[in-house]
Structures are given as C-alpha cells and as structure tokens.
Amino acid sequence: MYDIAILGAGPAGLTAGIYAARGGMSVAVIENQAPGGQAALTAEIENYPGFETISGFDLTARMVAQCEKLGVVFVYDNPTEIALNGDVKKITTAYSGTVEARSVIIATGALPRPLGVPRESELLGGGVSYCATCDGAFFRGKPVAVVGGGNTAVEDALYLERFASEVYLIHRRDALRADALLSDRVAKSTVKILWDTVVTDLVGAPRLQSLTVKNVRTGETSSVRVDGFFIAAGRKPASDGLTGVALDESGYVLTDDEMRTNIAGVFAAGDVRRKSLRQVVTAAADGALAAENAVKYVGALKA
Numbered sequence: 001m002y003d004i005a006i007l008g009a010g011p012a013g014l015t016a017g018i019y020a021a022r023g024g025m026s027v028a029v030i031e032n033q034a035p036g037g038q039a040a041l042t043a044e045i046e047n048y049p050g051f052e053t054i055s056g057f058d059l060t061a062r063m064v065a066q067c068e069k070l071g072v073v074f075v076y077d078n079p080t081e082i083a084l085n086g087d088v089k090k091i092t093t094a095y096s097g098t099v100e101a102r103s104v105i106i107a108t109g110a111l112p113r114p115l116g117v118p119r120e121s122e123l124l125g126g127g128v129s130y131c132a133t134c135d136g137a138f139f140r141g142k143p144v145a146v147v148g149g150g151n152t153a154v155e156d157a158l159y160l161e162r163f164a165s166e167v168y169l170i171h172r173r174d175a176l177r178a179d180a181l182l183s184d185r186v187a188k189s190t191v192k193i194l195w196d197t198v199v200t201d202l203v204g205a206p207r208l209q210s211l212t213v214k215n216v217r218t219g220e221t222s223s224v225r226v227d228g229f230f231i232a233a234g235r236k237p238a239s240d241g242l243t244g245v246a247l248d249e250s251g252y253v254l255t256d257d258e259m260r261t262n263i264a265g266v267f268a269a270g271d272v273r274r275k276s277l278r279q280v281v282t283a284a285a286d287g288a289l290a291a292e293n294a295v296k297y298v299g300a301l302k303a
C-alpha cells in the first residue's frame with residue numbers, strides 16, 4: 001500500500017511526485033506511455049522559468065530523475081480499473097497487479113483531438129500524424145501541412161520547416177489563436193498560411209498524397225499536394241475510466257483551488273483539470289498543490 005498514487009507522469013504528475021516524496025510519503029506514479037507527457041513531445045519549451053529554451057524531453061527527463069532520486073516508484077502499465085471511493089483507493093493495471101493507495105492524484109493530461117475528417121484514422125502512420133516532433137523527420141524534403149491555429153499548430157509548423165520542402169498551415173479562421181510571439185514568428189517564416197480554410201478530404205492510398213481543402217468564405221475547393229499532414233486541432237482530457245469523479249461538459253476534472261476533486265482523498269493536477277491556462281509551469285504548480293494537500297489528507301488518515 002502506497003500513501004499516494006499518481007496517475008500520469010507528465011509535468012503535473014512528476015511535480016506531484018517530487019513534492020509528495022519530499023513530504024515523507026511513499027509514492028507510486030502509474031504511466032501508460034513514456035514519461036514526460038505531452039511536454040516530452042515538445043521540441044523547444046521557451047516559457048518555463050529558468051530555461052531560456054530547453055527541449056521538452058530534457059526538461060521532463062530531469063523531473064523523472066528527480067523523482068527517482070527521491071524514491072518515487074514508476075509503474076509503466078495501463079490502468080484497467082480505477083476505484084477511488086473509500087479510504088483505500090485501488091488502481092488495477094493490465095500486467096502489474098493492483099496498486100493500492102490512501103490518496104490518488106489524477107494527472108493524466110490530455111490527448112490530441114481528432115479533426116474528424118474522413119479516413120483520418122486509416123491514414124494514421126501513412127502520412128497523418130498528431131505529433132510533429134515524433135514524425136517530422138520522416139518528411140525530409142517533402143511538402144507537409146499542419147491544421148489548426150493554436151500554439152501547437154504554429155510550433156509544429158515552425159518545427160517542420162527544418163525538414164519539409166514546404167509547410168502549409170491551414171486554419172479555419174482569419175486570425176491565429178496562438179500567442180503573439182509565435183504568431184509573429186510564423187508570419188515572418190516561410191510557412192504558407194491558408195486562412196479561412198478547412199480540410200474536407202484526405203486523398204491517397206495507402207499513403208497520403210494530397211488534401212482537398214475548401215475556402216469557407218468563397219466556397220472554392222482546391223487540392224494541396226502533401227506527403228505529411230499534422231493535426232493540431234486541440235486536445236481532449238484523458239479522463240476516461242474515472243468513475244465517480246465530477247467532470248465538466250467537456251470531460252475536464254473539476255477541482256477547487258486546492259486541487260481537490262469531489263471525492264475525498266482524490267486530487268487532480270495539470271491539463272486534465274478544468275483551468276484557464278495549460279502550460280508546463282501551471283501543470284507543475286497544480287502538481288505541487290495537489291501533492292501538498294494529498295500529504296495533509298494522508299497525514300490526517302494516519303493520525
């Protein structure tokens with residue numbers, strides 16, 4: 001039995017691990033992918049204080065090492081059942097048995113949201129990708145497109161400039177949602193922005209060969225020749241299977257300012273939580289608060 005189990009090894013979960021271990025707790029972090037979360041897939045992070053620029057992989061690897069040094073146990077497995085009620089929480093995993101803990105911190109983060117264009121899943125790995133940093137290098141010397149107008153889409157487009165012969169950024173409106181700094185950077189780059197444009201079809205089999213796009217103002221359709229298509233149409237919270245945890249209408253976990261959920265002893269931190277700013281620094285801050293309150297909760301249970 002652990003004092004605290006943390007679901008997810010992104011910046012929120014890893015920071016919670018550091019704070020909980022330093023608070024004298026026994027801690028297990030359960031992660032179903034590689035550690036680091038979405039941050040680990042970010043090529044350059046330029047807004048985490050103390051680092052003018054650092055790769056997401058390096059930043060999160062440091063957090064993992066810090067956790068390990070403090071004795072945090074990592075369980076790399078898929079939770080199949082999560083039972084959060086009562087004084088003993090139970091997380092059943094596919095291969096590593098059941099992790100029991102007095103308190104749980106949900107830090108499962110968010111996942112890319114599919115665009116919803118026909119054949120999107122069929123062409124995944126055949127030219128369609130949700131991760132420019134993972135797959136960008138496969139498109140050296142080839143034309144690629146990114147869809148979306150947020151920070152992820154702009155960062156992806158700028159990252160893909162390193163490899164691709166041409167980068168298109170396809171956005172459904174006439175203004176980007178991305179930060180001013182990134183918007184300015186992309187405006188000055190070689191990225192070709194297709195404004196007011198949506199992707200209606202993915203053409204090619206077994207690999208993507210082109211996109212059919214439609215200008216939403218004029219109704220005109222055209223074809224864009226690309227080998228790679230990177231989808232950055234936002235994220236959805238990874239909150240499936242959290243039975244009994246109060247979520248908002250979009251599936252984000254509801255907490256108070258102290259990261260408490262509606263279930264005693266269950267806290268949430270990071271991108272899975274309903275909040276206004278999703279960044280590594282706010283994930284880390286959530287993780288610290290969640291751990292601090294979990295430590296207090298477990299302390300009171302043991303008293």
Ligand code: NAP
Binds near residue numbers: 149151153173232279
């Ligand atoms: P986001 O900010 O939600 O942006 C999603 C983009 O996709 C929007 O521009 C949206 O268009 C577009 N979109 C959504 N559904 C679409 C559809 N069906 N068809 C066409 N376009 C569609 O998502 P994100 O860029 O992944 O960012 C997620 C969070 O992480 C944000 O809070 C972001 O600030 C943060 N983040 C921060 C950084 C950083 O600070 N460097 C980097 C990456 C992510 P509309 O604009 O028209 O809605």
